[in-house]
Structures are given as C-alpha cells and as structure tokens.
Amino acid sequence: MKAKWRRPVAFAIACSLGLAAGPGCGGTDVEHPETTPVTGTVSYKGKPLDSGTISFVSDGGHTASGAIKSDGTFGLSTFGEGDGAVLGHHRVRVVANNQPVDVMPGSSPGYKPTKDLVPKKYSDAATSGVEATVAKGQTPIEINLK
Structure with missing residues (x-):
C-alpha cells in the first residue's frame, strides 16, 4: 500500500470500530x-x-x-x-x-x-x-x- 493512503485507511478503520475520539467518528465527544x-x-x-x-x-x-x-x-x-x-x-x-x-409470546410458559x-x-x-x-x-x- 502506498504511504499516502496508509493514514486515511487507518483512520477509516478506526472510525468504523469506534476507536477514534472525535465528533462524527463514533467517539464520545458527540454533542x-x-x-x-x-x-x-x-x-x-x-x-x-x-x-x-x-x-x-x-x-x-x-x-x-x-x-x-x-x-x-x-x-x-x-x-x-x-x-x-x-x-x-x-x-x-x-x-x-x-x-x-420477561414473558415472550409463544415461548414462555x-x-x-x-x-x-x-x-x-x-x-x-x-x-x-x-x-x-x-x-x-x-x-x-x-x-x-x-
């Protein structure tokens, strides 16, 4: 993989896993x-x-x-x-x-x-x-x- 693509790809992976901290990326700083x-x-x-x-x-x-x-x-x-x-x-x-x-239709006695x-x-x-x-x-x- 070319070096210029490593950082954006890593960032996209981190966002999809919710690891990056920041608005719009699944972090906890959501307003x-x-x-x-x-x-x-x-x-x-x-x-x-x-x-x-x-x-x-x-x-x-x-x-x-x-x-x-x-x-x-x-x-x-x-x-x-x-x-x-x-x-x-x-x-x-x-x-x-x-x-x-806690009672489910069809499955609970x-x-x-x-x-x-x-x-x-x-x-x-x-x-x-x-x-x-x-x-x-x-x-x-x-x-x-x-």
Whole structure:
C-alpha cells in the first residue's frame, strides 16, 4: 500500500470500530442537545398506572423514555441513564399492558394474550393528544389519561 493512503485507511478503520475520539467518528465527544431531569406520575381514570413505559418525543425527534413503577411514578432518560429529556415541547406516549416484561409470546410458559391497560391511542405520540413542555428546574409532571 502506498504511504499516502496508509493514514486515511487507518483512520477509516478506526472510525468504523469506534476507536477514534472525535465528533462524527463514533467517539464520545458527540454533542447532544441539553437535557434536564424529568420525573412524574402517570394515571388512568384517576388511578396510578402500576406498569408500562412512558416516552416523551421532542419536536426535534429525540425520545426520552422510562419505566412506569408500581406507584405510577417514572423518570426519563434520553442519551444516558437518568439524564431526563431535551428542553422544549414533547408529545407523550404511554404503553401499558398486563404482560410482565420477561414473558415472550409463544415461548414462555403461561403466556396469555396481553390486555391493554389504557386505550390504544395513547401508545402513539401522534395520536395520544398528550403533550408536555420540559424546562430547566422541571417540577414533577403529572400525566392524567382519561
């Protein structure tokens, strides 16, 4: 291989393996939009949901998600554990059903078809009709589904 091609080829290989440190090359110096911690509660017909997943989808397309705990509380993560959501307007989706997360259809003993705990419209941010605004110093957000 000619000497003038060695360095660019080595750089391309390093990028493809994620070894080079720098923006645009799979390194850790990737710039992300600013996030802020987001916590809250989600309820359906006035009662806290005891399981499921909630996601906030920003107008810029970044999704923050978190598990709904047995008391209806949640915390969101976007780029790293517990970092919250990007600032600004979000559409919200909630997916909640009666199936434990470790049960797989067709392969787990005792599998039963799932039953949604909230109407299907809430499982898509585009149809849920639920919105939230995320700001610095965010207080807990209450999501009340009807």
